[in-house]
Amino acid sequence: MIPQREAGKKEGLLHMSENEDDIHVIEAVGRSKIVIKNGKVAEVSVSKLRHCPLAKKFALPIDEITPDAVKANIEHRMNSWGMCHPHRKISGSVDFVGFGASELISCGILSGSLDAAVLACDGAGTVIVTTPEMVQGIGGRMSGLVSTSPLKEEMDRIEQDGGIVLDRAHATIDPVLGVSRAYERGFSHVAVTVASADVAAAIHAKHPYTFIFGVHMSGITEADAQHLVEVADIITACASKWIWQIAGAKALLQAGTAVPVFALTKRGKQLILDKIARSDRPVLVSGSKLPVYGPELPDPLL
Structure with missing residues (x-):
């Protein structure tokens, strides 16, 4: 109700x-x-x-x-x-956007270029996920999670389906620790979603081969945007004027023109190309100076 x-x-x-x-x-x-x-x-x-x-x-x-x-x-x-409820759905296969973080990371796990993803999940906090279905189920319709309370039934189902919950008692959100735990568990191609330049820098310093995906960028500062661009593989533009300008100018590939993602490394570019290759949707490929602004953008860019 x-x-x-x-x-x-x-x-x-x-x-x-x-x-x-x-x-x-x-x-x-x-x-x-x-x-x-x-x-x-x-x-x-x-x-x-x-x-x-x-x-x-x-x-x-x-x-x-x-x-x-x-x-x-x-x-x-x-x-x-079921967002923020114990009966929350944790698995899915439907793409909600063409090049979202969960869609691209799911593709990476499916293709074998990634073997684990560190995500924030309402009701569970930081989790380590190893299947494309759970990546999409957790992240497909989730927005920026700031904090959450533990939901036992949901955490049980995540673990029963092969996921790892970092902190069952408090549902802590700690992507730095999550990445460390993923490598401790034996994973070697780990992706993580981050919304903070400081967190991204800490992960990169400790585990430089981690695939870093910047998300929820609206309103970040110019300095933070610059720091993220230095360590991230892919960044979503969201409504950030600084991501548009700084990441857009450095990007090797831009996917989308309204709320695009920017690939900043070759492996980030390859992941987007892999996603395109697995899709039946028609795609226009054209060389261009980036960024390319579409006719309809978030207003205002923050």
């Missing part, structure tokens, strides 16, 4: 619940902060975006970015596949 909305706003947040036992915090649609408490959307902050072409393609599209529209979209994710 979709929770009933309560009227009224306070300090830019839409308040729905006061229960604080089970709390998950995510960012979506231009760093709108969403707090989910005990299975209900409790807070939704005002997005910094007015328009996003990707949001218009969500399973529940967001045409006008308002707290109510974001709340409805999050509720749809919660009701359709």
Whole structure:
């Protein structure tokens, strides 16, 4: 059942619940902060975006970015596949976007160029995943996870299906430790999704061969964008003006023109080409100076 909305706003947040036992915090649609408490959307902050072409393609599209529209979209994710609930779906095979992080990492595991992925999962925190189905099930419709509470039933199913939960007691999000644990478990071609320049740098310094995928880049600083570009293999542009400018200028390949991903290394480029090769969709390949801006972009670029 979709929770009933309560009227009224306070300090830019839409308040729905006061229960604080089970709390998950995510960012979506231009760093709108969403707090989910005990299975209900409790807070939704005002997005910094007015328009996003990707949001218009969500399973529940967001045409006008308002707290109510974001709340409805999050509720749809919660009701359709159990986000932030114990019965959350953890496996999937449907591509939600052409070149998303989970779609590309799934392709890498399927092709054998990757053998493990370190991801953040609501209800479980940092997890190590070894199958393309679980990569897509966890990441396909997930936004930026800031913090989460442990959900035992979900963690049980992840582990029963071959995944590794880093911290069952607290559902800690720690990609640096997750990558270290993956190598300790014997994996040799590890991918990780990161949303922080400091985290990416720490992983690269400790495990320089890790495949680093930068995600949730909207609103990052110029300095952080520069640092990420120095260590990442692929970065999503999101609504970041600095990723567009800095990563776009260095990229070996750009996939998409509205909310693209930029391949910054040869193996990042190869992963995108592998994904294209496995797809039946028609593709235009054309040499060009990058970045290439499409007619419709997130507005504003942050």
